[in-house]
Amino acid sequence: MNIDKIDKFLKMKSSLNVSGLEKEAGIKGRALSIALSDKKDLSEKNWQKLLPILNNYGFGNLPNKAKIISIVNNKGGVGKTTTTAVLGEAMARRGLKVLMVDMDSQGNLSQIFEVSTENGQVADSMLDIDLLLNQVEVNENLYIVPSDLKLQKIESELLTAISNQHRLSAALNITLIENYDFVLIDCPPSLGLLTQNAINASHSCLVTVQPESSAVVGLDTIFKVISDIGKYSGRNVAVEGILFTMVEKNMVHDGFKKFVRDTYANVKVFKTEIKKNVDVSKAQAMKEQLFNFKSKSVVAIAYDELIDEILN
Template sequence: MGKKITVAVPKGGVGKTTTAVNLAAAFAIAEKKTLLIDFDPSGACSVSLGFDTEKLKGDIFQVISFIKHIDSVIHHTDLQMLDFIPCSINSAEVEERISRLTRNIHLFENILNQYALEHYDYIIIDCPPYLKGLTTVALAASDSVLIPIRAGQFSISALKKMYSHICLVKENLNKRLVVEGILLTMFEKNTKAWGLTQNALYSNFGSDMLDTVIPKSTTISEAEFYGKPTMLFNVKSPGSVAYLKLANELMNKNGQNYPGTF
């Protein structure tokens, strides 16, 4: 049975989509069959993986609307063990589909349970940078949530909002939901922002802080420009090494291991 991990935080500019794409790629490199689902109508995952958004053969909303079967919208990537389901960026249709989905909060979960769980080791769901609507639907369907955050003035308030929403989802929709971990992204150790937020982060959320941190890296940005996960752009770059370590940390946390080394 596959594990469903939602990547979510109510704040933009923290590397949420970057983390979803590169964690999924890292799991695939670690020989775990992985499905990445873009649940953000901006469609950024498609661009990050090098897909032409005008030539996609279907999206997750068409599955939820029973227009297409999930099989028909799965896109294969440059990594043999990584599949991808995109999200529509047609704003004229998105609002109606979101409305339909939120009226049946467990529809997405049921679709994943019927098909994807038996085919994949990990299902990574990238969400929009807000908590209502699609993010709530994803959390209701998931086993855990990974929260990427960048050290800074608003990181603590964003995390508090995230945890409050997780509690609501647990109480009303999904009792099994847990925090997979808090991931520091775009990390620069010797900065004022880190110095000011370090104590607050660890005193409030210490038990959920992951050991792995993702450094600020121009290579990650360059890889996105060329439509590749950072490991396929430069596997030896600090960003690539960090995301591979993240995958290894989460696999160890879930009682799995990779036969190779990162």
């Protein structure tokens, strides 16, 4: 039904208003607002008038199937888990249905959302393809498949297993991921088998980078791994972009940001930057979702703005 998709799009693009769109498209008699409140499709004539206008605002970029994005960096502590959690929250608040996958045996993402692994976790479905991923609802539109140390234990078991780089992809394929708009995979701080499983399952990778020397050094390797996984699996895995995290206003950070932009001129670097702000650690310490803790936090607002860059 086209009206459901329009409804979702308008929730995401809060700056658009219905009467403005009706005017721009030349639709008379409040047909769009009536169709939205009655949950009935627009007539073919009105739909044809409206579609090009909606496309000008990025309607065509709405994923039809879940878009799967891995949040990657083999450097530890550079905001991968925070990005997965807060971007997930922000997307869900815009009406997008999101599945977060905890691919890290540290289980930080699962801990932030206080999700128990008792009824199943990523490791179970990776070992047994017939086991559906345990999708736990943590907020409206927001789901997580949890993990704990068991994931580390099965990594060695997987070393000799058949199709050991494609286990997560297979698990996602039998799960009804078409129900979701986005799947966000929180990777561990390594480029080993678990991260390779995540990238193999993904359409793209978002690389979080704290603009400091040690975090910038490994970027070549990360891009090579992403490109090699694409090559060897016969498909393209895109780099969604580099996201600067925990950014501080000082010359060191400014210098490293410039270095990254200059060195990786052919890679998208998101305009949105995530500032270092104490709201993040406070919310995580209190086991609260950042938007519930402080919806006007600069970090919450920045992750919300990042959605527009991902969708456009």
